[in-house]
Amino acid sequence: MTHMTDLLTPHLPAGITLPEPLERAWAWMEAQGFGFTNEHGYFLTPYPGNRQLGVVFSPGESLTGRFEPGEPGHGDLVPLGEISGDGGMCLLWNDSGTTRFVALSSDGEAFLLADSAVDFLRLIAIGYADLPFSELLTGPPEEDEAVAALAPFRAWVEAEFGTEVPAHWHTADPDPFNTWVSSLKGW
Secondary structure, X not given: OOHHHHHHHHHOOOOOOOOHHHHHHHHHHHHHOOEEXXXXXXXXXXXXXXXXXXXXXXXXXXXXXXXXXXXXXXXXXXXXXXXXXXXXXXXXXXXXXXXXXXXXXXXXXXXXXEOOHHHHHHHHHHOOOOOOOHXXXXXXXXXXXXXXXXXXXXXXXXXXHOOOOOOOOOOOOOOHXXXXXXXXXXX
């Protein structure tokens, strides 16, 4: 079990488990030495260095200000980490028993990232430095440094899961997570 899993598991709502491919990816990241602890907690990335060049996993992320404890939907979401420098986060979503990967941006946009753990890993391996809006997923990454930093992770994802990492991602239309959040929040 990874250090990330050890720290995150006690905070999982009933009925939600961490997908095995995600745990395998975290084990790879930790084996590369990409995890670190500072005064703000534990952080894990699929790339080396201190600069944010993609997702930053952290068991310390919170739904505060978005979904409060006791509110409908709170128990169906697990924050996994930051996906943009402005505080946008990726989460596990328990969609009526199906685990999906979703995003909540800092400005309130809610969008589906992937329907499975392997697809989520494929997405982050592309090399997007920031995922603040769903529209950015339809084009190639903008930062060559992020694409290069994620090359070893991209190769690992392709070899480990026998899959291909595309040049850019796609968006869901209509977006089921956006629809779900809108129905709960009245947006």
